[in-house]
Amino acid sequence: MPKQPPMQGRARLLEGGDAQLTVSATHDRDDGEDEHIAIVGAPGYTPVYTFSGMKLDHVVILVDDLDAAQRRWRDDGFTVTPGGVHADGLTHNALICFADGSYIELLAFRTPAATSHRWDRFRSAPGLIDYAVAVSDLPAFVQQINVRGLDYTAPVEGGRQRPDGITIRWRTSWPPQGAEGLPFLIEDLTPRELRVPTGEQRSHPNGAQGIAELAILVNHLDRAVHDLETLCGGAPVKSNATYTFSISGSALSIQPMSEHGATAQGGARPASLAVRRAQGDLWRYE
Numbered sequence: 001m002p003k004q005p006p007m008q009g010r011a012r013l014l015e016g017g018d019a020q021l022t023v024s025a026t027h028d029r030d031d032g033e034d035e036h037i038a039i040v041g042a043p044g045y046t047p048v049y050t051f052s053g054m055k056l057d058h059v060v061i062l063v064d065d066l067d068a069a070q071r072r073w074r075d076d077g078f079t080v081t082p083g084g085v086h087a088d089g090l091t092h093n094a095l096i097c098f099a100d101g102s103y104i105e106l107l108a109f110r111t112p113a114a115t116s117h118r119w120d121r122f123r124s125a126p127g128l129i130d131y132a133v134a135v136s137d138l139p140a141f142v143q144q145i146n147v148r149g150l151d152y153t154a155p156v157e158g159g160r161q162r163p164d165g166i167t168i169r170w171r172t173s174w175p176p177q178g179a180e181g182l183p184f185l186i187e188d189l190t191p192r193e194l195r196v197p198t199g200e201q202r203s204h205p206n207g208a209q210g211i212a213e214l215a216i217l218v219n220h221l222d223r224a225v226h227d228l229e230t231l232c233g234g235a236p237v238k239s240n241a242t243y244t245f246s247i248s249g250s251a252l253s254i255q256p257m258s259e260h261g262a263t264a265q266g267g268a269r270p271a272s273l274a275v276r277r278a279q280g281d282l283w284r285y286e
Contacts, residue, residue, distance in 0.1 A: 054232070056247040057134035057186050058095075058103045058196075059214060059273055061285075062119060062126040066108040070094050073106065077206025081197055084162040085110070090117050093160070097202045100210030100249065104273070118174070128270035128285070131183050131214055132172075133247060138187035142173045148230045151176040152185065159189075168194045180268035181216050181224035181254050182231065207278035213251040218268040221256040228254065 063069035070080045073096060083093035089110065096104040107119075114120060122129045135141045138155045146152055152173045159169040169189040175182035188195060218224040225243045229235055236243040241259050245252040255271070272286035 053135065054247060055134040056102050056211060056214075056250045056252075057132040058105050059128065059211060059270065060105045060107055060119075060130040060132070062122050062129045063106050063108050064126055066092060066094060066106060069106045069108070077204060078208060079201055079204050080106070081201045082163050084160045086160040087158055088117070090115050091119075095196065095201075096204075096208075097196055097198075098204075098208060098210040098275075099202050101196065102211045102248075102250065103196055104211075122269070128273060131216075131270060132186045133183040134186050134188075136187065138171055138173055138185060141185065145231055150179075150182070150227060150230055155187070157189065162194075166194060170195065175227075179224075179227060180218040180220055182227050206283065208275045208283060209278055210276055211250045211273065212276040212282055213253060213272075213274040214270055215253040215255060215272045216268065217255055217257045217271045219257055221254065224254050224268070228252075 061069075070082075073080050078096050081095045081097060083095050083105070085092045091107055091109055093108070094106045096106070109115065109117070109120075109123065114123075119129055142152045142155060152175055155171040155173045157169060157171045159167060161167050167190075171187050171189060173185040175184065216224075221241065221243075225236065228243075228245055232245060236245045236254070238244075241256050243254045245254070257268075272284060274282045274284045276282055
């Protein structure tokens with residue numbers, strides 16, 4: 001099995017114009033509904049459409065060796081919290097939690113044998129593989145968006161056991177097979193703070209505060225943008241071949257693989273992640 005590339009060369013601080021991007025909101029992510037979201041960049045930057053009532057929950061990074069990945073991220077100045085073993089017994093994880101309520105999930109398979117897990121196809125190309133959006137009353141939400149034609153799955157319960165023995169539960173709904181760019185949806189059944197720790201576990205020596213941007217490469221750009229418009233109920237901002245939405249203050253950029261000369265192994269997937277820091281710059285994983 002190919003080894004996860006070292007963090008060096010995969011993560012960097014953005015400089016120049018990119019570093020001008022900042023994200024602000026009138027409410028902390030855990031305070032309930034957002035009254036206002038603003039994304040500010042270079043002069044002339046246009047705010048993007050907000051996913052009303054939805055929260056960027058987390059981004060998933062598949063790694064080959066969870067212990068080694070935790071060491072690498074700690075070496076890069078992040079506070080890493082062991083997560084535990086998922087209910088299916090196939091995977092385990094660790095979390096990098098941010099002050100804005102979002103987090104990065106470092107996830108690894110517990111066996112080298114092939115499984116029926118939906119992310120098994122990414123084993124040959126670990127890295128960014130998926131992202132989740134949190135909603136309230138997931139069954140009602142899924143029913144609503146499926147009336148619009150999205151065909152998300154019926155909510156299914158899942159969970160994991162933390163290292164301290166506490167069991168946490170949630171339910172998820174997944175986009176249809178073959179859909180590109182869409183997140184999976186999640187709703188907590190136990191208190192969210194049991195799944196996403198608060199306090200000092202959200203404080204990082206490198207100043208990381210939250211997810212500023214997630215870029216996703218897709219094969220079928222028009223279809224992906226249409227599906228995201230259907231999910232959020234509005235149109236994104238278009239710049240050249242990039243369509244940018246906003247989820248609770250984080251920019252979601254949909255880009256065609258053809259523009260990057262890339263073919264994503266395992267299908268369309270996230271390509272890069274920018275984390276905003278207290279110092280006013282961005283730290284990028286790609």
